[in-house]
Amino acid sequence: MASRQLSAALRLRGALSVPGDKSISHRAVMFNAIAEGKAEITHFLPGADCLSTIACFRAMGVHIEQHADRVVVHGVGLRGLKEPQDVLDCGNSGTTLRLMTGLLAGIDGMYAVLTGDASLRSRPQRRIVDPLRSLGATLDGREHGALAPLSVRGATLHGGRYELMIASAQVKSALLLAVLSGDGVMAVTGRTDGRDHTERMLAGMGIDIQTRGAVVTLTPPVHPVFPYALSMRVPGDPSSAAFWWVAAAIHPNAEITTMGVGMNPTRIGALDVLRAMGARVTVQNVRNEGSEPVADVTVASSTLKGTTIQGAIIPALIDEIPVLAVAAAMATGETRIADAAELKAKETDRISTVVNALRAMGVRVEPMADGMVIQGRGQLDGAKVDSHGDHRLAMAWAVAALVARGEMRIAGSEAVDVSYPDFWRDIATISEQG
Numbered sequence: 429m430a431s432r433q434l435s436a437a438l439r440l441r442g443a444l445s446v447p448g449d450k451s452i453s454h455r456a457v458m459f460n461a462i463a464e465g466k467a468e469i470t471h472f473l474p475g476a477d478c479l480s481t482i483a484c485f486r487a488m489g490v491h492i493e494q495h496a497d498r499v500v501v502h503g504v505g506l507r508g509l510k511e512p513q514d515v516l517d518c519g520n521s522g523t524t525l526r527l528m529t530g531l532l533a534g535i536d537g538m539y540a541v542l543t544g545d546a547s548l549r550s551r552p553q554r555r556i557v558d559p560l561r562s563l564g565a566t567l568d569g570r571e572h573g574a575l576a577p578l579s580v581r582g583a584t585l586h587g588g589r590y591e592l593m594i595a596s597a598q599v600k601s602a603l604l605l606a607v608l609s610g611d612g613v614m615a616v617t618g619r620t621d622g623r624d625h626t627e628r629m630l631a632g633m634g635i636d637i638q639t640r641g642a643v644v645t646l647t648p649p650v651h652p653v654f655p656y657a658l659s660m661r662v663p664g665d666p667s668s669a670a671f672w673w674v675a676a677a678i679h680p681n682a683e684i685t686t687m688g689v690g691m692n693p694t695r696i697g698a699l700d701v702l703r704a705m706g707a708r709v710t711v712q713n714v715r716n717e718g719s720e721p722v723a724d725v726t727v728a729s730s731t732l733k734g735t736t737i738q739g740a741i742i743p744a745l746i747d748e749i750p751v752l753a754v755a756a757a758m759a760t761g762e763t764r765i766a767d768a769a770e771l772k773a774k775e776t777d778r779i780s781t782v783v784n785a786l787r788a789m790g791v792r793v794e795p796m797a798d799g800m801v802i803q804g805r806g807q808l809d810g811a812k813v814d815s816h817g818d819h820r821l822a823m824a825w826a827v828a829a830l831v832a833r834g835e836m837r838i839a840g841s842e843a844v845d846v847s848y849p850d851f852w853r854d855i856a857t858i859s860e861q862g
């Protein structure tokens with residue numbers, strides 16, 4: 429296990445092109461793998477999670493070329509995936525496991541077993557297994573389907589209606605993908621307010637997918653030209669850019685621009701929260717890349733005050749909570765994070781891992797069942813902290829180190845490879861040391 433020592437930076441300056449969006453990179457490979465034709469994906473995220481997705485589709489007979497951030501997918505069509513000869517290893521990636529389980533559950537004749545690393549094997553899977561079973565899918569797994577490895581026996585599904593009780597884009601996507609090769613309409617209702625990249629991309633590939641209010645419906649294509657291959661440039665990941673947004677906001681001598689970042693409204697709750705805390709944010713050059721809006725975002729040194737983060741905005745910033753917690757600790761006043769019990773279902777239990785690390789940095793913070801309450805202190809102490817194998821924790825603690833008094837020692841620093849392999853290079857690029 430690698431570890432890194434970091435100390436405060438004198439100045440933060442620069443412009444960065446953050447890596448491609450993780451959620452969109454996964455979907456670009458998955459959906460083009462089952463599309464008709466060849467697609468070229470640029471600014472793909474070559475992080476470990478998305479490489480797991482590529483490996484899984486190669487194991488099902490899809491020819492995929494990958495050189496750094498350029499990927500060419502030779503689609504095999506909706507009926508073209510081959511049964512994998514071995515267990516599919518999804519690594520650390522919940523998106524790979526959950527979306528593929530949905531997709532494969534709807535392919536007649538398919539049999540697959542999906543597993544992953546220790547973290548993924550401990551994450552809850554009933555959230556996909558129960559709704560997919562309600563459509564008639566045949567799935568199993570450890571503890572009656574609660575935990576991976578999961579086994580999938582594919583069959584033609586006939587659609588149906590399912591009300592989501594948690595705002596999970598992975599579950600929403602798994603249900604929609606399950607009927608792609610089926611013969612009936614799927615309607616997902618309830619908490620469909622998670623990220624909508626699946627809806628946007630499938631619509632761009634000619635699939636009949638509609639969102640009316642909170643109801644998302646997908647009608648399986650009858651014509652074999654659908655879905656058609658879709659070449660694209662993947663937008664920069666707002667979840668990766670958020671580390672630089674917070675770093676610039678909390679540092680007394682900073683101005684950082686993140687270029688070409690995805691501005692999908694289901695993803696940028698962190699920007700709204702930072703603005704509400706008093707951050708100096710400028711959004712420029714708003715444009716569309718494929719089916720997603722992008723922009724250049726500049727954040728400069730700010731005086732932050734505590735805030736309340738709860739309710740409808742939570743799904744739009746759920747992955748950014750570890751680094752927003754660092755911003756809250758550097759603010760004045762109290763920050764309350766609620767309605768975020770989903771934090772416990774991430775790569776680590778991000779309520780306890782965040783609370784413990786902030787305490788080690790000298791912050792007063794209390795965990796709650798669905799969030800935490802942070803007493804802003806305006807300063808952080810260097811400490812020994814651990815990523816616990818969670819990429820977003822490693823990067824949040826690195827951001828804290830840029831302003832901490834004393835050295836920060838981050839164990840498990842290699843976890844950044846999951847979503848931001850060049851993170852340590854980029855932090856060196858923008859930091860000027862004394």
Ligand code: S3P
Nearest residue numbers: 451523595596597598599622747
């Ligand atoms: C993702 C959805 C979110 C997010 C994860 C990626 C996706 O998870 O936390 O990093 O690509 O659909 P949930 O669907 O569990 O909310």
